[in-house]
Amino acid sequence: MANAAVSAEAKSGGISRREFLYYIWGASIALYAAQFSGLLIWFLLPRFREGEFGGKFVISVSELPPINAEPVNVPAGRFWLVNLDTRQENVLMKKAPDESDEIIGVAAIYKVCTHLGCIYTWTAANNRFECPCHGSKYRLDGRRIESPAPRSLDRFRMEFLDADRNPIPGTLSEEVGDFYAPVQVPDNAAFISVDTGDRKMGLSEDLICSFTNECP
Ligand code: FES
Numbered sequence: 001m002a003n004a005a006v007s008a009e010a011k012s013g014g015i016s017r018r019e020f021l022y023y024i025w026g027a028s029i030a031l032y033a034a035q036f037s038g039l040l041i042w043f044l045l046p047r048f049r050e051g052e053f054g055g056k057f058v059i060s061v062s063e064l065p066p067i068n069a070e071p072v073n074v075p076a077g078r079f080w081l082v083n084l085d086t087r088q089e090n091v092l093m094k095k096a097p098d099e100s101d102e103i104i105g106v107a108a109i110y111k112v113c114t115h116l117g118c119i120y121t122w123t124a125a126n127n128r129f130e131c132p133c134h135g136s137k138y139r140l141d142g143r144r145i146e147s148p149a150p151r152s153l154d155r156f157r158m159e160f161l162d163a164d165r166n167p168i169p170g171t172l173s174e175e176v177g178d179f180y181a182p183v184q185v186p187d188n189a190a191f192i193s194v195d196t197g198d199r200k201m202g203l204s205e206d207l208i209c210s211f212t213n214e215c216p
Contacts, residue, residue: 053078057194058161061185064106064192068093071109071122071129071140077196079156080109080122080129084141084182092127093140097211105182108194109142110154114202129153135216137209141182145208146215152202155180161191179203 015023050056057077064083065072068090071080086095086103095103113120118133128145129138137145142153157180160171168188173180180200209215 051076054197055195057196058165058191059194060191061160061189064185068140070124073122074108074194077108077156077194078111079194079196080111081192081194082107082109082140082142082182083185096143096206096208098206103141103182105184106158106192107141107180107182108156108158110156110199112154113149114151114153115147115149139208142202143205143208144202147207151204154199154201156194156196157198157200158183158192158194160186160189161193162188163190165191167193175200177203 050058053076057074057079059074059081063072064081067083067085067088069083069092071082073080083106084093084103085105086093086099089095093103111119113131113133113136115131115134115136118131120129120131120136120138122128123130126137128140129142131137131149134148136147136149138149138153139145142155144152155173157173159173160168160183162168168186171183171186171189173183175181178200179202207215
């Protein structure tokens, strides 16, 4: 009787129950594979385009500030570029008593105050960064001068590129004490690449004002 039913189904051009289940199973596998491939592609694609906060910013070295001069503002990237060299101390940048090593190189400093997240500014009249919200002050390289900021300003990872925009070996920000040290400018540098998706929190060294007993 059953055989008669199957042969009748075959004759009529229909599909058997078993074939139907095979098709369903195959379609499920294909759907799963498509979903997995889509997820993989989404994961591998860069989340942020170049020039978009969260992604990389490529800037000509000609736009860097002179050594120990006022910082350059990069609004779209939400960072300041500073060019430091404590061997040439001036009113903007000089070592604190607890700093034995020279501070040399370029750094990309995040524009958000480490206290409660206000946007601080460079105050040229006082040669330092100042936060309008609760009065934190920072040196040109982002180190805290006065609190209530709990730590120095955060920095983004950066590296120098040559004229063909290839990374120059040895110029990727070095981690020192889980913080990004400034990077010295190599002779063949044409561009600087700042990765705003890679930020290290500033250190919590002594306040600079504490060395002269001038803390408010
Ligand atoms: Fe800057 Fe409070 S948010 S001092």
